[in-house]
Amino acid sequence: MLARILSATTWGIEAKVVEVEVDVGAGLPAFQIVGLPDAAVQESRERVRSAIKNSGFSFPAQRVTVNLAPAFLKKTGSDFDLPIALGILLATGQIKLASSFSLSDLFLVGELSLSGEIKPVNGILPIAHFLSLQRKDSLLLLSLHNATEGALVEGVKVFGFRHLGEISDFLTGKVTRSPFVVERERFFSFSSLSEDLSEVKGQKRAKRALEIAASGGHHLLFIGPPGSGKTMLARRIPSLLPLLSLDEAIEVTKIHSVAGLLSLDQPLVTERPFRAPHHTISDAALIGGGQWPRPGEISLAHHGVLFLDEVLEFRRNVLETLREPLEMGKITVSRAQAIITYPARFILVLACNPCPCGYLGDAQRVCTCSPRQVAQYRSKLSGPLLDRIDLQVEVPRLEVSEVSAERKEESSLEVRKRVERARTIQRERFAGDRIMLNGDMKTAHLKKFCLLTREAKKVLESSVEKLALSMRAYHHILKVARTIADLEEEDNIQVHHVAEAIQYRSLDRRWE
Ligand SMILES: Nc1ncnc2c1ncn2[C@@H]1O[C@H](COP(=O)(O)OP(=O)(O)O)[C@@H](O)[C@H]1O
Ligand SMILES: [Mg+2]
Numbered sequence: 001m002l003a004r005i006l007s008a009t010t011w012g013i014e015a016k017v018v019e020v021e022v023d024v025g026a027g028l029p030a031f032q033i034v035g036l037p038d039a040a041v042q043e044s045r046e047r048v049r050s051a052i053k054n055s056g057f058s059f060p061a062q063r064v065t066v067n068l069a070p071a072f073l074k075k076t077g078s079d080f081d082l083p084i085a086l087g088i089l090l091a092t093g094q095i096k097l098a099s100s101f102s103l104s105d106l107f108l109v110g111e112l113s114l115s116g117e118i119k120p121v122n123g124i125l126p127i128a129h130f131l132s133l134q135r136k137d138s139l140l141l142l143s144l145h146n147a148t149e150g151a152l153v154e155g156v157k158v159f160g161f162r163h164l165g166e167i168s169d170f171l172t173g174k175v176t177r178s179p180f181v182v183e184r185e186r187f188f189s190f191s192s193l194s195e196d197l198s199e200v201k202g203q204k205r206a207k208r209a210l211e212i213a214a215s216g217g218h219h220l221l222f223i224g225p226p227g228s229g230k231t232m233l234a235r236r237i238p239s240l241l242p243l244l245s246l247d248e249a250i251e252v253t254k255i256h257s258v259a260g261l262l263s264l265d266q267p268l269v270t271e272r273p274f275r276a277p278h279h280t281i282s283d284a285a286l287i288g289g290g291q292w293p294r295p296g297e298i299s300l301a302h303h304g305v306l307f308l309d310e311v312l313e314f315r316r317n318v319l320e321t322l323r324e325p326l327e328m329g330k331i332t333v334s335r336a337q338a339i340i341t342y343p344a345r346f347i348l349v350l351a352c353n354p355c356p357c358g359y360l361g362d363a364q365r366v367c368t369c370s371p372r373q374v375a376q377y378r379s380k381l382s383g384p385l386l387d388r389i390d391l392q393v394e395v396p397r398l399e400v401s402e403v404s405a406e407r408k409e410e411s412s413l414e415v416r417k418r419v420e421r422a423r424t425i426q427r428e429r430f431a432g433d434r435i436m437l438n439g440d441m442k443t444a445h446l447k448k449f450c451l452l453t454r455e456a457k458k459v460l461e462s463s464v465e466k467l468a469l470s471m472r473a474y475h476h477i478l479k480v481a482r483t484i485a486d487l488e489e490e491d492n493i494q495v496h497h498v499a500e501a502i503q504y505r506s507l508d509r510r511w512e
């Protein structure tokens with residue numbers, strides 16, 4: 001007897017249908033899985049065999065062949081245990097589908113334990129999302145632990161089960177159930193931003209740069225001696241960004257789902273991602289990779305912030321890999337097994353000391369580094385990478401008296417209101433375009449949207465010449481000036497907008 005069950009698997013952050021064909025026929029007892037399955041799928045045989053036996057059914061003493069189609073699509077992991085087990089039960093006639101169900105509407109995804117328990121798997125949100133768009137009448141059957149994640153998507157009926165026996169009772173019509181329902185808003189109220197900008201004393205210039213970065217989606221570098229508050233400032237950017245919209249939350253959650261990073265009690269990522277990988281990270285972990293390419297830190301930071309603290313400690317080749325995603329907002333990872341594209345649009349925040357000892361330019365302490373040491377230290381931030389950093393900000397060490405002063409500092413919420421206003425202006429500006437923020441503007445946008453007053457143009461041109469800036473740096477100044485003007489709700493870019501934007505490029509020449 002042959003049974004055909006539908007399942008699905010993720011491909012990047014998208015999903016694809018997998019057909020699980022089970023043939024049980026005469027021959028010596030054997031159990032074979034074909035169709036490009038990896039080791040975890042092969043192990044499925046042992047789990048399925050035990051799960052069936054321990055759920056009160058019998059495993060056929062016949063020849064069992066399972067084909068996972070399409071064959072060219074590489075299947076990984078243990079997601080197919082459940083459809084394989086069900087296929088065997090149907091093919092051997094041990095369960096009979098109730099007439100209210102049609103196999104062409106049922107999608108099963110899940111891992112089985114030896115006892116027949118259904119365990120959660122990664123990537124359920126992309127699968128549910130795909131079904132809601134492409135297979136509107138489908139029923140998604142999975143582990144109860146995955147049910148909340150699946151039900152976050154509207155337009156697909158999700159049913160969660162604990163045990164293989166429960167699924168069989170449901171499909172044979174012994175018990176009826178209604179689809180799993182979640183209140184998505186509940187997860188949004190979960191978000192709590194614990195770190196507030198008001199905790200940082202003084203540092204007006206750095207805070208202003210954070211506000212501009214958050215408003216226009218600009219990349220930022222903090223440079224200053226140890227203990228000056230660079231890390232503290234960077235950690236507070238997410239609190240300045242608008243809350244994720246539902247669509248953004250779902251996109252971010254899809255990436256985290258594929259990477260297996262969702263927690264069971266908070267399956268929707270509702271907070272802006274803030275990723276701060278350690279400087280020993282490999283390029284594969286940063287941009288994505290592995291035999292079967294998984295999203296890297298840059299994709300996990302999508303719609304949020306990627307923070308590289310002590311950036312000069314990172315390996316140079318690792319930093320270089322950032323250039324493509326910074327330009328494109330996505331990354332294509334190609335490995336022998338597959339070529340997969342993941343979104344990667346984030347605000348890059350870098351922090352570093354000015355020299356190996358950290359005290360170059362400090363008012364109190366003496367720097368002990370030789371000019372050669374300093375040059376070597378800085379050479380890692382290559383010109384092309386530094387060029388892409390719109391805002392370069394020096395963060396001086398505060399006096400103890402300033403840190404302990406009882407002054408009221410502006411809260412993140414107050415700054416966020418201005419950021420949101422500036423973002424609204426940008427949304428309207430780019431309504432017909434595929435970009436959202438000034439930081440993403442291409443050359444054509446610059447011509448169209450960055451109109452300068454005559455004075456402003458003169459100031460900009462003469463500064464670019466004086467500082468010997470590259471064309472790319474010139475474009476970045478324009479983008480930042482656009483954001484500064486938006487914060488003031490000005491249509492045209494004026495001299496003081498340009499002047500402020502140029503200030504943030506001051507490191508360009510001193511890095512040489
Ligand atoms: N402007 C500031 N306001 C309040 N505390 C500060 C400030 N600057 C530094 N600190 C204190 O100093 C500590 C070290 O700051 P940190 O951000 O780690 O410095 P850096 O990353 O520049 O080495 C912080 O945890 C904080 O307690
Ligand atoms: Mg630090």
